[in-house]
Amino acid sequence: MDPIYAIGDIHGQKQMLDHALALITADGGDDAKIVFLGDYTDRGPDSRAVINTLIAGRDAGRNWVFIKGNHDRLFTRFVREGREHDxxxxxxxxxxxxxxxxxxxxxxxxxxxxxxxxxxxxxxxxxxxxxxxxxxxxxxxxxxxxxxxxxxxxxxAFLEGLPLTHQTEDLIFVHAGLRMQLPLEWQDPEDLLWIREGFIDSAIDYGRLIVHGHTALDRPQHFGNRVDLDGGAGYGNPLIPAVFEGRECWLLTDQGRVPLRP
Incomplete structure (x- = not known):
């Protein structure tokens, strides 16, 4: 089973992104599959450089998957339409x-x-x-x-064209979360970008492990039915990538893999 790597909310933290990518390369090599969970922009100092890095990886044919975050949409809507609010x-x-x-x-x-x-x-x-x-x-x-x-x-164009989910046999990657009582095809796109209430307080097992960001914590946590990888990089906390083999999860550190369990 090939591992899948994931990076939570980057929020303009280019140096943290470079470090996270280096940890993934050290663990899985240059061809590692990485899913980025959205919120590439806002709060941190260098959203432009973050997006440049992601586009360069895509154009180089890296095995990278990008999901749209609510902050990415806030950004594009202001530039396109002048919208300040959601x-x-x-x-x-x-x-x-x-x-x-x-x-x-x-x-x-x-x-x-x-x-x-x-x-x-x-x-x-x-x-x-x-x-x-x-x-x-x-x-x-x-x-x-x-x-x-x-x-x-x-x-x-890069941000506007991103999907809202990515699925594997064992995992569902999404920015914010979903309605646990509804199948994926019935989900409201707004929930996929924004949901907290009704998701983070749910103990329902969705069948596949849900990997998400959006709700900032002090560090990534495993809740049994979901893994929240938003460790608060937008507020200055480290950006800690994760690796999944099936539903098993580890965080990547300078000292190697650290198991992440409920």
């Missing part, structure tokens, strides 16, 4: 708020500015009032225009 962000904060990380993503493309927000009493959404860049001040339309000029179209 209804699944219950706080109502803007994607441009550093807490979500859009400001950091744009900065990695050279679009640097201080964001100033406003919130109307009758609208529970934080919106960009204006931004102040090194050479200019502008509104959201001006910022979106700068983003359109700065972000390569190949980056947008």
């Amino acid at each position: 209804p699944r962000v219950k706080s109502g904060i803007s994607w441009l708020n550093p807490r979500l990380g859009g400001t950091q993503t744009l900065a990695s493309y050279g679009v640097v500015g201080t964001m100033h927000f406003e919130q109307q009493n009758d609208v529970p959404l934080e919106t960009l009032a204006h931004f102040e860049g090194p050479d200019a001040r502008g509104d959201k339309a001006a910022l979106q225009d700068l983003a359109r000029q700065a972000v390569p179209s190949i980056h947008l």
Whole structure:
């Protein structure tokens, strides 16, 4: 049985990504199959370099599989449509708020500015009032225009074209999770990108082990029916890759494999 490797939410952490890839190469060689669980952008300092690395691997014919994350969609929707919000962000904060990380993503493309927000009493959404860049001040339309000029179209096309799941005989890879009582073909795409409630609190065994990210922990954990590989790299924690042989799981460290069990 060939091993399958997985990397959780990268969130613009290029140096961490390079280290994770080196650990995988040391364990499985250059041809190792790797599934990336989405959220390549936001919060960390170098989303652009992360995406460049993933595209370069794809174009080199590496055995890599990429899944779309909710932050990747937030990014592309702002550049394409100027959308700051998603209804699944219950706080109502803007994607441009550093807490979500859009400001950091744009900065990695050279679009640097201080964001100033406003919130109307009758609208529970934080919106960009204006931004102040090194050479200019502008509104959201001006910022979106700068983003359109700065972000390569190949980056947008790459993120927009990614699938929401990847399956093997023993595993289902997905960014956020799924409704445990529904077959995969009935799942809501929004849940695959965003779900927490109804998934992370479920003890149902789905038949295959679910490997996901999205819900940040201090380090990856195994919950019996699922493995959460979002160890909080977006908040500065290490990016720890995993390897699966059937449903058995190990984390990769500088000292080698460490079993990950419920």
